[in-house]
Amino acid sequence: MTGWSLGPLHDVVDRIEFGQLPLEEALAGRLADTGRPVHAALARWTEYAVRSYFTAVAKIPALPGVPLDEPLEPVSRMWARQRGPLKPGDPDVYEEVVGDRRYAGHGVRELRFVRTGSVAERPGGEPDRPRDEAEIAVAVGVLAGGRPVLSPKWERKPLRLGRFEPARLVRLVEIGCADASYRVLFEGTPEEAFARYDTSVEDRIDAVIAGGTYRPGQDCGRCAAVADCPEVPSRPGFLGIAHAGLPRRSWSMTTGRSHRACPARAHLEDLFLPRDGSIENTEAMVRGQAVHAWIERLHRRTPQRACAPDDTPAPHEAWQCGRWAVTGLQARLGIQMIGDHALVCPLRDRPDGAEAHPEHSVVVYDPEADVVVIAKADLLYRVGDRWTLRETKTVRTLSEGDLLERYPQLALAVRIAGAGVLPGAEHCRVELERLTGSGPVVTELDVTAPDVAARAQRVLEEYISPWYADAHHPAKPGKACDDCPFTRWCPAAKEAKDVKETTDGKKGAGA
Ligand SMILES: [Zn+2]
Known part of the structure; x- marks a missing residue:
């Protein structure tokens, strides 16, 4: 299955622009192509997105000097620019390449970024996607100074580049397929483009190239270098499954839960297809998120300090944290839970000798399964030299039964703590904090006990195995x-x- 939400779109647009096929024929041809099967939902999205793309393109004003009946021509070769070292110690050659959709003619070069979401600027609101100034700077630098890439797609660098043809005008546009929106990110002369590049390039070089910072997280599953990444620990056999010959994938507890509900949904989450924003969460779910967000905010305060019983939201009948708003009973219950948290806040006894990392991302690579596991712990904290992973749950009433089965997230935490991938590896503990209608309860799990480890593994297997073996992601409608x-x-x-x-x-x- 194709693993990128815009892959089939580019195939279809290529067929229209370079194969001269009419839109309907190009769509039918791509979607019937058996070489790389496309999920039925991805096919439907692609059809919608291709139409959106051309609708948006028709709305973009023509550039000066480009006649309406002679629009820009699509360009099949990518554009790239090679640059020398920018400061001492830099590598000999930087290569900057732009993909997406390229057009040229009448002394103009235009690049169009294609996005799945919307790029519309809303009055008083944020667009789906904020402008990425570094990305814009690099793109306009290549637009102004780039040459066509002659090397075949998978040939090793350095790239072979064709002849430089100066442009009089360059333009960078992005297109949002969710609603056929467009946004002109840059339009100007090559000199203006280089000036834009120069003002932003220092930041980019520091942040991306010379800074050498790695930020493991959501994107690791798509990274070709994850197996060698110094920040992603490799744990053969972490998932306890043998390689199934499928391409590298990433897995999180959300993937597992979604797959159990409907395999297609897990796949579409992976593809980041646009979501329907009108789906309503239950009141209890919203209250849980609001309480989580509030406590996270308390733990992020500087200087870091313990939560106090009166660090609660107001007014009692209606409050909000981030995008989570609660009223009435849920608002009061949420305040009680946050107040209760102060009684069991991990920072309460030794605020000076403690540190807390809320929403801590943990990424582990299992080379045997070729899967990147991504977890987000509610809180990783240290008191003295003891590290602990804490998961917090809000529940009206305390329930009995196996905690690992009820909270599979906890099973994953046990596996992570046991795999020695956290600071204080050997001694990392796992706790469950339950904030209930009748008070807070903290339970510690002994991750070194063989039966706890085995049960955690069993719980995870039930989520992982069906997902892992599934290459077709059938929908489970209902x-x-x-x-x-x-x-x-x-x-x-x-x-x-x-x-x-x-x-x-x-x-x-x-x-
Ligand atoms: Zn706290």
Whole structure:
């Protein structure tokens, strides 16, 4: 299965622009292509996104000196620029390459970034995607000074470049396929483009090239270098499964839960397809998120200090943290839970000899399974020289039963703590903090006990194995569709809905 939400779109647009196919034919041809099968939902999204792309393009004003009946021509070769060292100690040659969609003619070069979401500027609001100034600077530098790449796609660097042809004007545009929006990111002469590059390049060099910083997280699953990354520990056998011959993937507890509900949903989450924003969370879920966000904010204060019983939100009847807003009973319950947290706050006894890392990302690579595991711990903290991973859950009432089964996130925490990938490796502990309607409860799990480790492994296996063996991601339409943000793209969800409506209609007619 294709693993990129815009891969099929570029194939279709290539067929239209370079193969001279009409849109309908190009769509039909790509989607029937059996070489790289496309998930039914991805196919539907692609059709929508290709139409959006051309709708947006038609709205972009023509550049000066470009006649309406002679628009820019698509360019098949990528553009790249090679530069010498910018400061002492830099590598000999930097290569800056731009992909996406390229167009030229009448002394103009234009690059169009294609985005899955919207790029519309909303009055008083943030666009889906903030402008990335470093990305813009590099792109306009290449637009102004780049040459066509002659090397085949997979040939090793350095790239072989063609002849430089100066442009009189360059333009950088981005296109949002979710709503056929566009945004002109830069338009100007090559001199203006180089000036823009020069003002932003220092930051970029420091941050990306010379800084040598690694920030393991969500993107590691797509990174070709993850196996050699100094910041991602490699743990053969971490998942306890043998390689299935599928391409490298990433897995998180969310993937596991989504896959259990509906394999297609897990796949579409992986692809970052646009979501339906009107799906409503339950009140309890929103309250849980609001409490989490509030406590996280307390733990991020500088200087770091313990949470106090009166560090609670106000007013009692309605409060908000980030995008999570609660009212009435949920607002009062949330305040009680946050106040209760102060009684069990891990920083309460030794605020000076402690440190806390809320929402701590942990990434582990299992080379045997070729899977990157991504976890986000609610809190990683140290008191003295003891490190602990703490998961916090908010529940109305305390329930009995196996904690690892009830909270699979905890099973993953046990595995991570046991794999020695955290600071204070051998002694890292795992705790569950439950904030309930009747008070806080903290339970410690003994990660060194063989039966705890074995149970955690068993719980994880139930989530991982079906996902791991699945190469087709079939939809499981029905109840899973109720809170799924991707039903719009999913033919199976629509069929199930149509059938349900017909049946309900018959029932209604018969009554
Ligand atoms: Zn606290």
